[in-house]
Amino acid sequence: MQQAIPYRGWLPTAATPPGNSSSGGDTKSVRKLVAENAVVVFARKGCCMCHVVKLLLHGHGVSPTIVHVDDQNEADVITEISEINSAAPQFPAVFVGGELFGGLEEIMGAHISGELVPRLRQARALWL
Amino acid sequence: MNSASTQFVPSRRMGIHEPIHQMAMWGDFKGLDTSPPMILEVEAKLDNQSEDTSHGIDGPSNKYDQEASKPADKVLRRLAQNREAARKSRLRKKAYVQQLENSKVRLIQLEQELDRARRQGLHVGGALDNSQLGYSGTTNPGIATFEMEYGRWVEEQNRQISDLKNALHSDIGDVELRLFVESGMRHYFDLFTMKATAARSDVFYLMSGMWKTAAERFFFWIGGFRPSELLKVLLPHLEPLSEQQRLDLCNLGQSCQQAEDALSQGMEKLHQIIAETIAARLLGDENYYQQIGAAYEKLDALVRFVGQADHLRQETLQQISRILTTRQAARGLLALGMYFQRLRDLSSHWSSHPREST
Numbered sequence: 001m002q003q004a005i006p007y008r009g010w011l012p013t014a015a016t017p018p019g020n021s022s023s024g025g026d027t028k029s030v031r032k033l034v035a036e037n038a039v040v041v042f043a044r045k046g047c048c049m050c051h052v053v054k055l056l057l058h059g060h061g062v063s064p065t066i067v068h069v070d071d072q073n074e075a076d077v078i079t080e081i082s083e084i085n086s087a088a089p090q091f092p093a094v095f096v097g098g099e100l101f102g103g104l105e106e107i108m109g110a111h112i113s114g115e116l117v118p119r120l121r122q123a124r125a126l127w128l
Numbered sequence: 129m130n131s132a133s134t135q136f137v138p139s140r141r142m143g144i145h146e147p148i149h150q151m152a153m154w155g156d157f158k159g160l161d162t163s164p165p166m167i168l169e170v171e172a173k174l175d176n177q178s179e180d181t182s183h184g185i186d187g188p189s190n191k192y193d194q195e196a197s198k199p200a201d202k203v204l205r206r207l208a209q210n211r212e213a214a215r216k217s218r219l220r221k222k223a224y225v226q227q228l229e230n231s232k233v234r235l236i237q238l239e240q241e242l243d244r245a246r247r248q249g250l251h252v253g254g255a256l257d258n259s260q261l262g263y264s265g266t267t268n269p270g271i272a273t274f275e276m277e278y279g280r281w282v283e284e285q286n287r288q289i290s291d292l293k294n295a296l297h298s299d300i301g302d303v304e305l306r307l308f309v310e311s312g313m314r315h316y317f318d319l320f321t322m323k324a325t326a327a328r329s330d331v332f333y334l335m336s337g338m339w340k341t342a343a344e345r346f347f348f349w350i351g352g353f354r355p356s357e358l359l360k361v362l363l364p365h366l367e368p369l370s371e372q373q374r375l376d377l378c379n380l381g382q383s384c385q386q387a388e389d390a391l392s393q394g395m396e397k398l399h400q401i402i403a404e405t406i407a408a409r410l411l412g413d414e415n416y417y418q419q420i421g422a423a424y425e426k427l428d429a430l431v432r433f434v435g436q437a438d439h440l441r442q443e444t445l446q447q448i449s450r451i452l453t454t455r456q457a458a459r460g461l462l463a464l465g466m467y468f469q470r471l472r473d474l475s476s477h478w479s480s481h482p483r484e485s486t
Binding site: 049056059105109111113114 | 379380383384386387389390391393394395397398401429432433436439440443444446447450
């Protein structure tokens with residue numbers, strides 16, 4: 001099966017030039033990431049729930065972009081996502097097609113009800 | 129303290145005038161063999177007398193020359209020693225009795241607590257094996273509440289099963305039947321809510337399945353039944369099914385399996401992480417509490433996992449009810465209820481008839 005999305009391990013905050021304010025750099029990163037990638041998962045490192053989300057998505061042939069949230073960028077990421085969605089996110093937070101889909105619960109629910117595949121297709125995460 | 133009395137103490141009698149505010153413990157005089165009657169006698173004689181009396185007794189003896197009064201001296205000394213021993217013994221006895229009184233009060237308190245907890249535990253309806261009763265001796269109020277509520281849940285479940293049975297055998301219409309189906313589903317969802325609260329109280333307890341019967345525990349998966357297994361149990365009782373329904377149920381089974389596998393693997397990862405956290409730096413005892421604390425935080429993830437597993441159960445039940453007609457759903461609920469009832473009956477039969485090795 002074709003891998004639609006390349007696996008990326010790290011949030012490119014490390015790559016932002018030191019001159020930029022961190023919040024400015026993160027704003028671009030979060031928005032940019034969810035716009036550029038069909039499926040993005042924001043999660044704390046070593047989070048087992050994230051592992052479950054990953055496995056479920058892999059099962060559909062989707063390789064999501066995993067973004068690790070750590071103590072340094074957590075506040076910024078939360079602020080940014082709250083601005084986009086007017087609600088504080090719970091991690092892991094899954095974006096599909098640029099929109100916040102939800103957490104593991106929402107992914108699981110959609111997986112069982114059969115709604116997940118059409119949404120993935122819509123976001124061009126799937127080609128079949 | 130009578131300072132005058134110390135003036136008259138000859139070297140021989142120093143022991144008599146030890147300060148009596150020294151309280152000896154019960155054990156101190158273990159070796160002392162003064163027979164109780166003698167102490168009491170001495171007590172009775174001297175109880176009403178103040179220290180001045182002993183002083184008075186000593187007084188006259190001081191007039192005597194040491195050589196002339198040796199025998200009388202010895203007797204007097206022994207009497208004084210007895211008095212002292214009696215005094216000490218009285219104080220010791222007082223302290224001991226006070227301790228006993230305190231212990232008695234504490235014992236009564238503990239008995240009341242135990243009684244309360246046992247009564248709450250004994251309210252569990254369906255589960256009859258001894259292990260359940262034993263475990264409910266716990267004084268965790270959240271768990272005691274849960275056990276009580278679960279007992280009521282099982283009783284209500286049995287009622288619903290028999291109502292559903294009657295409804296299906298009558299010529300009840302679909303609209304009314306739908307109400308039975310919905311209240312049946314809601315009853316399962318209520319259990320999931322109860323479990324979520326209990327998990328916050330004691331997630332290990334919930335995951336142990338000790339609140340369920342032995343046979344149900346055998347099929348346990350992350351705090352409850354396995355949705356894919358459930359589907360397999362129900363399928364033959366839902367016939368006749370349309371081709372579309374059969375396909376939908378088949379897909380649902382697959383989805384359940386995938387979701388279960390993902391959750392199971394997530395749990396395994398959590399196992400690993402918690403084990404690593406506890407095992408880190410075992411031989412350096414400065415980090416002891418840090419490691420315990422770190423592992424403790426990870427237990428929150430366990431609570432979330434149980435929640436996710438229950439959520440999967442709920443979604444599966446809802447999807448089943450979407451795929452089926454009202455009548456099929458009613459039959460499915462009945463089959464499900466009877467399946468669990470049989471497991472509970474098996475457990476109670478098993479626990480009350482222990483198999484003997486022949």
